[in-house]
Every structure is written in C-alpha cells, then in structure tokens.
Amino acid sequence: MxxxxxxxxxxxxxxxxxxxxxxxxxxxxxxxxxxxxxxxxxxxxxxxxxxxxxxxxxxxxxxxxxxxxEHLDAEACDYCGKLRLPEDLKKVSIQFYKHSELHTFCHEGNCVALYQSTVGRPRASVTVNRRASWAK
Known part of the structure; x- marks a missing residue:
C-alpha cells in the first residue's frame, strides 16, 4: 500500500x-x-x-x-487523509446514532476503528426496575 x-x-x-x-x-x-x-x-x-x-x-x-x-485517480482516506490508489482503499459502513454512511478508508491499518470511535453515540439505556422494593 x-x-x-x-x-x-x-x-x-x-x-x-x-x-x-x-x-x-x-x-x-x-x-x-x-x-x-x-x-x-x-x-x-x-x-x-x-x-x-x-x-x-x-x-x-x-x-x-x-x-x-498529479495522480488523477487518487482518493483520500476519510480518517487519515492520505492519498492512495483506489485498490488500496475500501468502502466501509460507519454506524451513526440513527443511520449509517459509506466512507472510504485505507485497506490496511486501523483507520476504520479509529474513525468509528470518534462517532458519538448515546450509551445503551440501562433497564431501571420501577417497582419499589416494598411492593414485592
């Protein structure tokens, strides 16, 4: 690459x-x-x-x-920004809060994981037991 x-x-x-x-x-x-x-x-x-x-x-x-x-077919990685040939890149679906998008990343390396970690998503909701302890 x-x-x-x-x-x-x-x-x-x-x-x-x-x-x-x-x-x-x-x-x-x-x-x-x-x-x-x-x-x-x-x-x-x-x-x-x-x-x-x-x-x-x-x-x-x-x-x-x-x-x-000067390389007309060069594309940039969406995380690191390095220019690479199209065969050195891959399109990956990134999960956002309510949707997903296709982004282009380096084929090797961990750009996908690093980019996904920058996406802010709400924490999974914790199930709250609404019954009072005396009502059991």
Missing part, C-alpha cells in the same frame, strides 16, 4: 500550463502561478487553474500544495 505524494512548490514551478491536477475531489487544468497582491495588498503566491465547469479560479499556493496531486 503506497501513499501518493502531493504536488510540491518546486513541481508547480516546473509544470506547463494545461497540465491536469486533482484538487480535492475535482480534476482541474493548471494555468500557471505568479505573485500578486492579496486582499491586504501584501505580495502572495497564487495558483491559477480552470475547474471542470470551465471557470478560471485561483488559490493560494499553500492550499494547493496541501490538497493537490
């Missing part, structure tokens, strides 16, 4: 416009990076890309480095 690396700042500088990236759960087209003033007029590095609907967008380079990869 291999962890897929996220894109680095150096790799972004080498990428040509038109390259495909997986940013979060969508595939985007890389348009370039440059330094522009942010909302406080301080210089900041931004990555420009075109999303799947054809809308041009930009993100701070730090955000892109944390969530983008």
């Amino acid at each position: 291999k962890t897929i690396q996220k894109v680095s700042k150096e790799r972004l500088a080498q990428m040509l416009p038109g390259a495909l990236l997986k940013l979060g759960n969508q595939i985007v087209t890389f348009d370039g990076c440059n330094t522009e003033p942010d909302y406080k007029n301080r210089p900041a590095e931004f990555v420009h890309y075109t999303d799947s609907q054809g809308v041009q967008r930009r993100f701070d380079i730090g955000t892109v480095i944390q969530s983008a990869t």
Whole structure:
C-alpha cells in the first residue's frame, strides 16, 4: 500500500500550463502561478487553474500544495487523509446514532476503528426496575 505524494512548490514551478491536477475531489487544468497582491495588498503566491465547469479560479499556493496531486485517480482516506490508489482503499459502513454512511478508508491499518470511535453515540439505556422494593 503506497501513499501518493502531493504536488510540491518546486513541481508547480516546473509544470506547463494545461497540465491536469486533482484538487480535492475535482480534476482541474493548471494555468500557471505568479505573485500578486492579496486582499491586504501584501505580495502572495497564487495558483491559477480552470475547474471542470470551465471557470478560471485561483488559490493560494499553500492550499494547493496541501490538497493537490498529479495522480488523477487518487482518493483520500476519510480518517487519515492520505492519498492512495483506489485498490488500496475500501468502502466501509460507519454506524451513526440513527443511520449509517459509506466512507472510504485505507485497506490496511486501523483507520476504520479509529474513525468509528470518534462517532458519538448515546450509551445503551440501562433497564431501571420501577417497582419499589416494598411492593414485592
């Protein structure tokens, strides 16, 4: 089971416009990076890309480095967040208080048990004997 690396700042500088990236759960087209003033007029590095609907967008380079990869079929584990190939992941039903949901976890390891332990559920109710002891 291999962890897929996220894109680095150096790799972004080498990428040509038109390259495909997986940013979060969508595939985007890389348009370039440059330094522009942010909302406080301080210089900041931004990555420009075109999303799947054809809308041009930009993100701070730090955000892109944390969530983008060049492997278009990569998926993240819902507990540890590591990017993995689909064959290294499994879908598991997680039990909540009144429903269950399918989530994606690492095939190896204990991500499923750790995630399930974070779900808050009420304790099983204890049966209370409502008869008074003198009424027996």
